[in-house]
Amino acid sequence: MKSIQSVIYKIVLIQARIYTLKEVNCTISKQCKAKKTRIQQRGIFNIQNANTLLNIREVDVQLEEEMCMSGRGQGEGRTTVRRCGNCGEPGHNICIYKKDKKMSNVYSSD
Numbered sequence: 001m002k003s004i005q006s007v008i009y010k011i012v013l014i015q016a017r018i019y020t021l022k023e024v025n026c027t028i029s030k031q032c033k034a035k036k037t038r039i040q041q042r043g044i045f046n047i048q049n050a051n052t053l054l055n056i057r058e059v060d061v062q063l064e065e066e067m068c069m070s071g072r073g074q075g076e077g078r079t080t081v082r083r084c085g086n087c088g089e090p091g092h093n094i095c096i097y098k099k100d101k102k103m104s105n106v107y108s109s110d
Contacts, residue, residue: 081090
């Protein structure tokens with residue numbers, strides 16, 4: 001008798017869980033549908049719109065570069081060329097410079 005009662009309680013709990021999951025799923029579906037509708041209502045994305053967006057992005061990049069050049073926003077977005085601590089030339093560092101020097105000595109000793 002107790003085993004039948006426990007099975008019935010489990011079934012009731014499972015049915016309640018299924019009901020709540022269906023409600024949550026319905027809510028999520030409505031949110032996704034609303035998002036999809038918002039995206040669709042923005043209009044057709046064609047070549048002219050794409051070119052406009054690209055031009056806006058280029059202008060933003062150019063303005064950012066000009067701000068860095070003029071000294072505004074110091075420390076933000078500035079990139080400096082790293083140079084070798086030994087010879088001062090860009091493109092390598094001291095560790096690579098030492099390796100290159102050792103390699104050149106190996107080849108020159110032949």
